[in-house]
Amino acid sequence: FFRMHRKQLPPGPNQWQVLSYLSELMHKPHFKLGNQLMVVASSPDYAKEFCRTHDGIFSGRHLPAVYHYLQGTIGSSIVLSPDCGKSWKLLRSICQNCVFSSRVVESSAWMRKTKAKEILDHLRGKDGEVVNLEDLMFATLANMISSVLTSRDLFVINGGAAKGDNYEVMMDIVNEVIEGTTAPGLVDFLPILKGVDFWSKGKAKDICRKIKLTWGDIIQERKSFGRENPSSNRDFLDTVLSDTTFSDDQIGNALMEILIGATDTTTITSVWLMVELIKNPEMLSKVRDEISQAFKGDELNESLLSNNCNYFQACIKETLRLHVPAPLLVPHRATEACKVNNYTIPKNSMVLVNAWGIARDPSYWEDAPIFKPERFLESKIGHRGTHFEYLPFGTGLRMCPGSTVAFKNIQILVGSLLHYFDWSLPNGEDISSIDTNEKYITTLKKEKPLLLVSRIREQNVVG
Numbered sequence: 001f002f003r004m005h006r007k008q009l010p011p012g013p014n015q016w017q018v019l020s021y022l023s024e025l026m027h028k029p030h031f032k033l034g035n036q037l038m039v040v041a042s043s044p045d046y047a048k049e050f051c052r053t054h055d056g057i058f059s060g061r062h063l064p065a066v067y068h069y070l071q072g073t074i075g076s077s078i079v080l081s082p083d084c085g086k087s088w089k090l091l092r093s094i095c096q097n098c099v100f101s102s103r104v105v106e107s108s109a110w111m112r113k114t115k116a117k118e119i120l121d122h123l124r125g126k127d128g129e130v131v132n133l134e135d136l137m138f139a140t141l142a143n144m145i146s147s148v149l150t151s152r153d154l155f156v157i158n159g160g161a162a163k164g165d166n167y168e169v170m171m172d173i174v175n176e177v178i179e180g181t182t183a184p185g186l187v188d189f190l191p192i193l194k195g196v197d198f199w200s201k202g203k204a205k206d207i208c209r210k211i212k213l214t215w216g217d218i219i220q221e222r223k224s225f226g227r228e229n230p231s232s233n234r235d236f237l238d239t240v241l242s243d244t245t246f247s248d249d250q251i252g253n254a255l256m257e258i259l260i261g262a263t264d265t266t267t268i269t270s271v272w273l274m275v276e277l278i279k280n281p282e283m284l285s286k287v288r289d290e291i292s293q294a295f296k297g298d299e300l301n302e303s304l305l306s307n308n309c310n311y312f313q314a315c316i317k318e319t320l321r322l323h324v325p326a327p328l329l330v331p332h333r334a335t336e337a338c339k340v341n342n343y344t345i346p347k348n349s350m351v352l353v354n355a356w357g358i359a360r361d362p363s364y365w366e367d368a369p370i371f372k373p374e375r376f377l378e379s380k381i382g383h384r385g386t387h388f389e390y391l392p393f394g395t396g397l398r399m400c401p402g403s404t405v406a407f408k409n410i411q412i413l414v415g416s417l418l419h420y421f422d423w424s425l426p427n428g429e430d431i432s433s434i435d436t437n438e439k440y441i442t443t444l445k446k447e448k449p450l451l452l453v454s455r456i457r458e459q460n461v462v463g
């Protein structure tokens with residue numbers, strides 16, 4: 001059956017996607033995976049029903065089995081908080097004040113500029129060489145987030161990580177935590193296996209160690225010595241440390257979760273934005289013309305990038321349509337039984353919103369499989385969760401709170417890379433042959449790393 005329908009599956013099918021498509025093929029909006037009832041919302045109307053109309057009921061999450069063994073997980077999660085209870089509200093409001101508010105976003109513009117400059121300086125020393133641009137962008141975007149959270153970098157872009165480990169070691173640690181915490185295991189669907197679930201216990205132990213390796217010293221240093229610059233605003237770390245209800249394990253866990261949620265998705269979008277633009281020289285040239293008008297003196301100006309570069313903004317939106325980083329959002333949970341249209345959805349059902357399928361549905365999108373940024377110039381469709389045919393950040397109570405931060409980080413990073421460098425494939429390969437296969441775990445990313453040759457654009461050497 002899988003083989004028969006393979007053609008109708010999206011690229012890189014995995015267990016979620018195959019099953020969500022099967023449910024569609026069988027004209028059923030639900031199916032069972034082990035003991036777990038799964039419901040799939042594959043149209044804008046159903047997405048609206050689950051995430052807006054019955055928002056309060058479908059705003060739960062299933063905590064993967066591995067989390068039950070992670071010390072201090074309970075009460076330290078936003079993304080995977082099982083419901084929108086007290087600890088979720090507290091952490092979301094701390095994040096709102098310290099990460100997402102327009103005051104923080106505006107006051108951290110200098111930081112984003114500094115991080116963008118670091119990757120540019122690094123690349124200037126690699127003129128004509130092959131670079132793993134994906135890893136470099138990941139490190140830069142991770143530093144942008146860790147700077148807002150803890151006023152500290154996790155990666156030193158020129159090799160060697162902030163705490164003496166080398167760059168690759170830190171990258172591996174973060175990537176292993178991403179895989180360990182996001183991919184569901186068998187026991188998530190067959191709770192009967194709980195008693196013999198040594199696998200989750202072992203995995204949790206390893207993740208705990210890695211979270212401590214990443215954040216332990218940063219937390220201890222702050223506890224011992226306070227902030228480096230006491231006159232600066234309190235960051236996320238200050239705020240959670242001053243709230244005595246959080247243990248160090250919980251703080252490490254919360255930091256890791258936000259870092260992952262923010263960095264994985266923005267890296268995926270930056271990678272595809274680069275790929276789509278370097279594949280399309282005409283679009284690239286339009287974007288570059290706009291970016292060159294967004295300078296104040298020698299510096300790329302963030303508000304000019306946001307307000308005057310409409311075509312570039314449309315390219316980011318179109319990238320998020322064609323390459324939805326979280327194709328099924330983060331699975332929702334019915335916190336109680338609920339009637340949706342003619343279906344009764346039992347308590348604890350898992351609800352998958354097929355944002356990927358909706359964003360490619362020809363009933364809502366003309367030339368759906370084609371990268372066409374112009375469509376966003378002429379339309380009012382936005383990413384704030386009010387247009388249900390376009391939900392890269394979800395909608396409703398559990399909607400992503402980081403969309404503004406995401407746009408700011410992506411535009412300064414990719415804008416700078418395109419302005420100061422020309423990009424080509426290694427060994428003089430034709431750019432149209434660039435590999436565009438995808439792989440899916442819980443986020444959908446480019447299958448192979450983005451390896452490119454960077455060349456300084458002589459007309460734009462200052463920066």
Ligand code: HEM
Nearest residue numbers: 078079261262265266326329330393394398399400402406
């Ligand atoms: C292109 C970038 C991004 C995309 C596509 C994205 C997408 C998403 C999606 C689909 C969800 C789940 C929505 C749902 O289940 O209904 C989510 C949740 C979340 N995102 Fe993002 N995100 C991005 C960037 C960021 C950034 C930069 C941050 C932080 C600075 C962030 C923080 C969060 C948090 C904390 C949640 C959990 C919300 C909750 O469960 O209450 N995201 N994101």
